[in-house]
Structures are given as C-alpha cells and as structure tokens.
Amino acid sequence: MHKGVVNEKANPFDLFELTEYFKSVIDRNTSKGDSFSLGKIFQELREIKTEEEIALMRRSISITCKGFISMMQNIKPGMTEYQVQAYGEYEFKKYGAETEGYPSICGSRENSTILHYNTNRRTLNDSDLILLDMGAEYHGYSADVTRTIPVNGKFTADQKLIYELVLKAQNAGITACVAGNEFSSPHKAAVAVLSEGLVKLGIIKDPSDYDTYYMTGTSHYLGLDVHDVGTRGPLRSGTVITVEPGIYIAENSDCDPKWWNIGVRIEDDILITENGPVNLSAQAPKNVEEIELLHGQAAVMNK
Numbered sequence: 001m002h003k004g005v006v007n008e009k010a011n012p013f014d015l016f017e018l019t020e021y022f023k024s025v026i027d028r029n030t031s032k033g034d035s036f037s038l039g040k041i042f043q044e045l046r047e048i049k050t051e052e053e054i055a056l057m058r059r060s061i062s063i064t065c066k067g068f069i070s071m072m073q074n075i076k077p078g079m080t081e082y083q084v085q086a087y088g089e090y091e092f093k094k095y096g097a098e099t100e101g102y103p104s105i106c107g108s109r110e111n112s113t114i115l116h117y118n119t120n121r122r123t124l125n126d127s128d129l130i131l132l133d134m135g136a137e138y139h140g141y142s143a144d145v146t147r148t149i150p151v152n153g154k155f156t157a158d159q160k161l162i163y164e165l166v167l168k169a170q171n172a173g174i175t176a177c178v179a180g181n182e183f184s185s186p187h188k189a190a191v192a193v194l195s196e197g198l199v200k201l202g203i204i205k206d207p208s209d210y211d212t213y214y215m216t217g218t219s220h221y222l223g224l225d226v227h228d229v230g231t232r233g234p235l236r237s238g239t240v241i242t243v244e245p246g247i248y249i250a251e252n253s254d255c256d257p258k259w260w261n262i263g264v265r266i267e268d269d270i271l272i273t274e275n276g277p278v279n280l281s282a283q284a285p286k287n288v289e290e291i292e293l294l295h296g297q298a299a300v301m302n303k
C-alpha cells in the first residue's frame with residue numbers, strides 16, 4: 001500500500017498519512033479490505049448524494065434543459081442532426097458546463113431506432129422525428145435527458161400515438177420512484193403500460209412480446225458518471241436515477257409499415273426523496289402541446 005510513498009515525519013498531512021487513513025477506513029468497514037469490498041463502499045458513497053452534490057446536479061441538469069428548449073425552438077427541416085446538436089451544446093457551454101457527460105445522440109427518422117447512434121450526420125426532412133439524448137457535465141456531474149421531437153413542429157397522428165404511450169409509461173415509471181421501492185419498480189411500472197399499449201395499437205399480439213420494441217432497462221444511477229455505480233438495492237432518499245422508457249420500431253419490423261422508423265425515448269433525472277420523486281429535468285418540456293408551441297419561437301441568440 002505504501003510502495004514509493006515516503007513518510008514525511010514532520011508533515012501530518014502527507015500522502016503517507018492519507019493512505020494510512022484510507023487503510024483504516026477500509027479495515028473498519030470490511031472483513032478483508034480487498035478491492036471487491038472497496039467497490040461496495042464506493043457504490044454506497046456514490047449512490048446517495050450529499051446536498052452539495054445535488055446542487056451541482058441541479059446545475060448540470062438545468063443547463064441541459066436550456067439546451068433542449070433552444071433545440072425545440074430552432075429545429076427545422078433542411079438542418080442536419082449535428083446542427084440541432086450544436087444549438088443544444090451551445091447552451092451547455094454558454095451556461096458554464098465544461099463538457100458533455102457522454103457523446104450526444106441526435107438520431108432522426110430511422111436513426112431514432114438505433115440505441116447508441118451518435119454519428120449525427122443526417123439531413124432532416126419534413127415529418128421526421130428526432131430523438132435527442134444529451135447531457136451537460138458541470139463540475140464532474142452529468143445530466144442525462146432525452147426528448148423526441150418533430151422536425152417541423154407537429155407530430156403526425158401515428159407518431160403522436162407512440163409518443164403519448166411512451167409518455168404515459170414514463171409517468172408511471174416516475175410515480176414508482178419512491179424510497180423503499182425495489183430498484184426495478186420504475187421498470188416494471190413502465191413495462192406494464194408499454195405492453196398493454198402496444199397490444200392496443202396492434203403492434204404486438206402478446207403483451208410479453210413488448211421487448212421486441214423496448215429492449216433496454218428503464219433506470220440507472222446518475223452522478224459523477226452518466227451510468228453511475230450503486231447497490232441496486234431498494235431506492236433510497238438522496239439517490240438520482242433516470243427514467244427512460246422508449247419504443248423503437250425499425251424498418252421491416254413485423255408490424256404495419258406505418259409504424260416503421262418511429263423511435264421515441266423520453267428520459268428524465270429523478271431525485272428520490274422522503275416526500276416522493278422530484279423531477280430535476282422538468283424544465284425540458286415533454287407534453288405534445290408544449291413541444292409544438294415552442295417550435296419556431298425565436299431563441300434569444302437569434303434576436
């Protein structure tokens with residue numbers, strides 16, 4: 001443990017003392033002090049945020065929401081995916097975020113159905129949807145927000161049916177973000193809504209086939225890393241998790257072609273508290289009417 005570390009006897013705050021201190025904490029908390037146990041300690045430490053950490057996360061998330069509002073205001077047919085991305089990331093930088101928490105995902109039409117797409121080169125057409133999954137990083141803490149919006153400012157009837165279903169599933173997932181609930185509760189709540197809705201729309205016949213179009217989990221911890229570590233035990237006050245259900249219908253899927261190339265995800269960052277869930281990314285609009293209303297409104301930077 002002390003390899004190469006010199007004990008400067010006159011200095012009680014040298015690296016030697018620090019490693020001694022770490023060792024004593026580890027020995028107190030674990031039977032063997034091995035690296036696996038150290039991992040567990042960090043899971044606990046990073047799962048529950050201090051007040052200071054929550055303040056930083058509120059900042060990174062609110063900066064991110066400003067980016068989303070700007071993208072909703074400025075998007076139009078003929079732009080490229082990377083130009084929409086630029087409107088969002090401009091706001092991140094303008095409000096002091098040092099970087100992005102992960103490479104921005106800006107996938108339009110067929111690209112919205114590709115889970116980790118981040119090429120962001122396609123040109124947007126009228127009546128395309130675009131899925132925007134982006135997060136500013138501020139002082140080390142990342143946001144992780146997704147909105148799916150129509151390029152021309154108006155959802156088609158079919159896009160709206162899928163969108164409203166994902167939104168309903170997401171709201172059910174957020175409602176399940178209650179201290180004491182299992183980590184999997186938001187996922188189970190979202191899947192119940194999605195499977196019933198996909199059957200009603202005739203996209204699947206058997207509710208258990210929901211995973212043809214929703215093949216991911218619903219939540220992960222958020223913090224110093226976009227996919228932060230945690231115990232995955234029951235939800236605890238002071239924890240921030242994402243709730244991010246989606247429906248991804250690739251071309252040539254086994255359903256009516258009218259649904260092909262529709263990919264929708266809605267993702268918010270939820271703080272678990274003793275008084276219920278707090279949506280830290282609520283400033284980014286997600287109701288159909290709000291999104292349609294913002295479209296075309298001149299952004300501040302264009303005035």
Ligand code: GLY
Pocket residue numbers: 102133134144220226244267
């Ligand atoms: N942006 C990565 C994720 O949503 O998990």
Ligand code: MN
Pocket residue numbers: 133134144145146267
């Ligand atoms: Mn995301």
Ligand code: MN
Pocket residue numbers: 144220242244267
């Ligand atoms: Mn996420």
